């Protein structure tokens with residue numbers, strides 16, 4: 526018998542009508558003879574509202590308690606969806622992350638899945654029940670609830686699909702597929718019929734939140750048959766796969782990441798070991814550093830700047846204070862007003878003009894580039910935050926015809 530994992534995001538389960546709509550999609554699939562596992566997110570803006578509630582009490586709450594709080598959002602959704610499916614006359618059971626066997630590490634608010642013990646899910650499927658699982662959550666080895674990071678329900682769905690060797694993993698959302706850029710921000714964005722795991726992984730890591738980046742990583746590793754489609758319109762979505770057809774498009778997508786803070790260290794000693802000392806201290810604290818830029822040395826000093834996500838900024842600054850003792854005194858500057866805009870596409874490897882075309886588009890839109898970073902299939906620039914959407918549109922118009 527076929528096994529299909531279907532995941533529905535927050536807007537797809539936002540209210541009673543939407544939940545009934547999801548119940549119809551799920552039961553249609555079930556009636557066609559497939560076994561169905563459903564993964565759901567918290568309704569609408571529930572997760573954001575819960576974060577706000579927490580901050581009313583403490584702007585810096587314990588991460589363990591935060592996970593305890595946020596996991597309740599998904600628990601509401603599974604119960605309501607199971608009720609809707611049951612009301613339609615189908616056998617169904619809802620399971621929390623823990624009941625569905627999600628074991629994670631203890632990195633609260635950003636936990637990684639270590640294994641999924643699917644015994645319970647399989648037992649319920651054997652009885653031909655529709656199994657509704659809470660996304661985004663798991664349990665660590667101390668029996669505490671963890672969450673997988675914002676957008677993590679996609680990863681719950683792909684992990685289940687991989688472990689259950691599902692025939693298909695469908696990510697239902699509020700757009701009808703993956704576009705060359707966020708269609709809500711960029712008018713010229715085009716829908717893609719398919720995209721490779723590598724390209725999608727870069728796009729997701731560069732801020733395209735349509736798929737959680739770890740979900741793509743996992744889908745690639747276990748070769749999960751993955752597709753993104755709309756829960757509101759019945760039409761084909763976008764397939765994410767290992768190898769895709771040759772495309773005319775020079776780039777596959779444009780993405781923007783506003784969750785970027787640039788930290789600059791000014792007046793560092795220009796001698797071997799400086800970067801090593803600082804970045805090894807940052808690494809020891811598990812601070813994820815992204816773009817690094819070093820100036821040319823002059824008068825025995827140099828400047829280095831790097832970017833981190835907003836929630837790592839305070840920790841990074843604390844590390845730099847510590848580093849001053851080990852390296853020598855230097856000045857630190859923090860800039861929260863930047864955004865990172867990236868283009869992604871495996872086609873750029875064999876087309877030398879891609880970078881200059883991107884820079885030309887930004888120049889014509891009168892946007893100043895502050896930092897550039899490149900990899901095999903990606904070019905990123907840092908620019909002023911308020912120019913992010915304008916930059917995406919300018920780049921999209923230059924590339925997407």
Ligand code: ADP
Nearest residue numbers: 534535536698699703704706707709733734735
């Ligand atoms: P869900 O709640 O279903 O998980 P998300 O808000 O996490 O939905 O992801 C869907 C959103 O991702 C879309 O509404 C769209 O605004 C945004 N998005 C960003 N980049 C892209 C892209 N390249 N293609 C499609 N959607 C994108």
Ligand code: ASP
Nearest residue numbers: 566572661675676677678
């Ligand atoms: N509810 C969580 C969030 O808003 C997880 C998810 O939607 O995937 O980030």
Ligand code: MG
Nearest residue numbers: 534676734735
């Ligand atoms: Mg999402």
